[in-house]
Amino acid sequence: MVQIKLPDGSIKEYPQGVRPREVADGISRRLADATVAAIADGTIVDIDRPLENGTEQPIELRLLTSKDREALDVLRHSTAHIMARAILRLFPGARLAFGPTTATGFYYDVDLPGRPLSEDDFPAIEAEMGKILKDAEPFERFSLPVAEARQFVEDLGQAFKVEHIDDELYKYGVLSFYRQGEFVDLCRGPHIPHAGKVGAYKLLSIAGAYWKGRTDGQVLQRVYGTAFFEKKDLDAYLAQVEEAKKRDHRRLGKELGLFTISSLVGSGLILWMPKGATVRGVLENFLKDELLKRGYQPVYTPHIGKIELYQTSGHYPYYKDSQFPVLRMLDDAAMALIGGLEKDELDEPGQKVLLAKAGIPETMPLLVNASGEPGSSVLHYWSLDKAGKIKYVEEHGVSEEYLLKPMNCPHHIQIYGAQPRSYRDLPVRLAEFGTVYRYEQSGELSGLTRVRGFTQDDAHLFCTSEQVRGEFRATMELTQFVLNSLGLTDYKLRLSKHDPEDPKYAGALGETWLRAEADIRAVLDEMSLPYEEAPGEAAFYGPKADFIVRDCIGRQWQLGTVQLDYVLPERFGLEYTGPDNQPHRPVMIHRAPFGSMERFMGILIEHFAGAFPLWLAPEQIRVLPISDKVADYARRVLNDLHAAGLRATMDLRPEKIGSKIRDAQLEKIPVMLVVGAKEAETESVSFRDRIDGDRGALPLVDAIAQLKAEAETRAIRQVAAPVALAPAEGHAQSHEY
Numbered sequence: 001m002v003q004i005k006l007p008d009g010s011i012k013e014y015p016q017g018v019r020p021r022e023v024a025d026g027i028s029r030r031l032a033d034a035t036v037a038a039i040a041d042g043t044i045v046d047i048d049r050p051l052e053n054g055t056e057q058p059i060e061l062r063l064l065t066s067k068d069r070e071a072l073d074v075l076r077h078s079t080a081h082i083m084a085r086a087i088l089r090l091f092p093g094a095r096l097a098f099g100p101t102t103a104t105g106f107y108y109d110v111d112l113p114g115r116p117l118s119e120d121d122f123p124a125i126e127a128e129m130g131k132i133l134k135d136a137e138p139f140e141r142f143s144l145p146v147a148e149a150r151q152f153v154e155d156l157g158q159a160f161k162v163e164h165i166d167d168e169l170y171k172y173g174v175l176s177f178y179r180q181g182e183f184v185d186l187c188r189g190p191h192i193p194h195a196g197k198v199g200a201y202k203l204l205s206i207a208g209a210y211w212k213g214r215t216d217g218q219v220l221q222r223v224y225g226t227a228f229f230e231k232k233d234l235d236a237y238l239a240q241v242e243e244a245k246k247r248d249h250r251r252l253g254k255e256l257g258l259f260t261i262s263s264l265v266g267s268g269l270i271l272w273m274p275k276g277a278t279v280r281g282v283l284e285n286f287l288k289d290e291l292l293k294r295g296y297q298p299v300y301t302p303h304i305g306k307i308e309l310y311q312t313s314g315h316y317p318y319y320k321d322s323q324f325p326v327l328r329m330l331d332d333a334a335m336a337l338i339g340g341l342e343k344d345e346l347d348e349p350g351q352k353v354l355l356a357k358a359g360i361p362e363t364m365p366l367l368v369n370a371s372g373e374p375g376s377s378v379l380h381y382w383s384l385d386k387a388g389k390i391k392y393v394e395e396h397g398v399s400e401e402y403l404l405k406p407m408n409c410p411h412h413i414q415i416y417g418a419q420p421r422s423y424r425d426l427p428v429r430l431a432e433f434g435t436v437y438r439y440e441q442s443g444e445l446s447g448l449t450r451v452r453g454f455t456q457d458d459a460h461l462f463c464t465s466e467q468v469r470g471e472f473r474a475t476m477e478l479t480q481f482v483l484n485s486l487g488l489t490d491y492k493l494r495l496s497k498h499d500p501e502d503p504k505y506a507g508a509l510g511e512t513w514l515r516a517e518a519d520i521r522a523v524l525d526e527m528s529l530p531y532e533e534a535p536g537e538a539a540f541y542g543p544k545a546d547f548i549v550r551d552c553i554g555r556q557w558q559l560g561t562v563q564l565d566y567v568l569p570e571r572f573g574l575e576y577t578g579p580d581n582q583p584h585r586p587v588m589i590h591r592a593p594f595g596s597m598e599r600f601m602g603i604l605i606e607h608f609a610g611a612f613p614l615w616l617a618p619e620q621i622r623v624l625p626i627s628d629k630v631a632d633y634a635r636r637v638l639n640d641l642h643a644a645g646l647r648a649t650m651d652l653r654p655e656k657i658g659s660k661i662r663d664a665q666l667e668k669i670p671v672m673l674v675v676g677a678k679e680a681e682t683e684s685v686s687f688r689d690r691i692d693g694d695r696g697a698l699p700l701v702d703a704i705a706q707l708k709a710e711a712e713t714r715a716i717r718q719v720a721a722p723v724a725l726a727p728a729e730g731h732a733q734s735h736e737y
């Protein structure tokens, strides 16, 4: 027998190999019809997957219906199979690579014989998919021993799948397949019971993609699509995509002169133009003022640090693959080894000189960096021996190695540790807008949201274990305050926990982790904040609470995050002297309400569709004189605005007032003050508001007082026209082996 425990806590016995479908059927016929997949002991499975007890424990089973987020992923991945099947019907000989889900849909990488696929083919493919849906054939799972599986996919003519088995899958003894009618695909699953469960689908776009992401590999075509259980959800999603296009921060950023990217500076490295820098500066000052009120102290730290620092913290090698390469300063001995080149010749051209001297092809590495113990290094290089023959040399030398800062924490830890600390000094709260660097793949870069250098509104709190909950709560409240101030009031919380099976958390597990997770849970409960728990989403040094914010068109973004960390204080041996005169270990809290300034600005630009509220707008007010005759009065208005601390400009061009107004509108300037002879005479302004339109004449002093009050209270009077909210996003995951 097998014991099954359902989410309501009830435990029932079933024969071995019972299927989730049968468990559902035992509850009600309707539930069995509605069930599309199940989660058994944390793993998503087909509803016809036999369940067997591996341990004494009952199997924890959750049945998934169209209401569950996890079910949407299963549906979308199954739709990827349906699309692949339709493509194969229309283009026999098409070869398939990978077909996982994304946060909003799915894709399948394909290679067509003869000609590339284009979006013009979408109607035909979608029509074919429609036929497959109508037939509503089941997805049937079967397994083959790996050798037979390889032969099977070879017979299918699926060369990429053969290669994938040879590369990676051979280590599994048995591989699973899913059959749907004439179409069979190598896949781990799970899938929906039959194609008829797909309520609505759409193919979206095509992009190039490298086979297995290898930049020297074959270029495949990645066909993107999405699917939903209900047509209305697809419609809402497509409306959201349309709306998002209109608000795209990359386009608005250019149109409004907020930021630019120069290929000469480098991809993913943001250049803030004066207007964008103004908005960012306002945000930074807003937060800095708030931090001072809340007992934070400012610090500044450099953009690089020695590699030993990050080895101690664990950021290296943890982030190794996404970092810029190590900056290595060679010592004299090492320099002598590589043939007397001057230090500044040690760049690419310098290496080429030596390679040419030695007659070594340029593709062969002359000097390969490899680090040994901290402070030492191993040099691998090619050299010429006395007889003029090329030889391979490995030497140990001493060098200094630096990294571009991947995180600010280790630097702040050094500031904490720079002086003796007593319990009376705690909590110490160190804040910095610190810029950090990641080497994201160029294909991943996108506007402000995926960049290679970004500034975190970072702070680290060092406190006693008794202070943890209070400090954690205060940082949560700060994050709420910041998000609310920007009109981002629709958010939910995620408690990101460790995953005991993930090697990333190895060595960091144990009592302190569980304690940290319990602390966060207690704070969230105390604040009556609803949250969901997400195993495997924690940082490598501790669990965290993440704010998942919904913008005004319903898209979800992970913004502010607060992390609790018992690990780094241990690694760096941080201490404070307790009331008992003994050394104690402080606890660290990492927090960043905006997260990254770049990404946050990108989200804000889209949230406000470029029309920032008065307090954030780079240019708050434009003074528009009707003619040259009132230029002096216009100048006086401008001066008074500046004196009141408002950001204003004046349009003195010899244009008609109508076109001056139109230009200011296009630039999304919140307020226009029109002045003519009558206004000059009465010391007034004609007040045009972006939201309320023409508000008529106002005495100048009143207008300035009103504007000042609106900016100082950080009023957000309008975000943008609301649109139908699309349903919650799925969670990108791979169904591949």
Ligand SMILES: [Zn+2]
Binding pocket: 077, 078, 081, 178, 185, 186, 187, 188, 189, 190, 191, 735
């Ligand atoms: Zn599949």
Ligand SMILES: [Zn+2]
Binding pocket: 407, 408, 409, 460, 590, 591
């Ligand atoms: Zn940190």
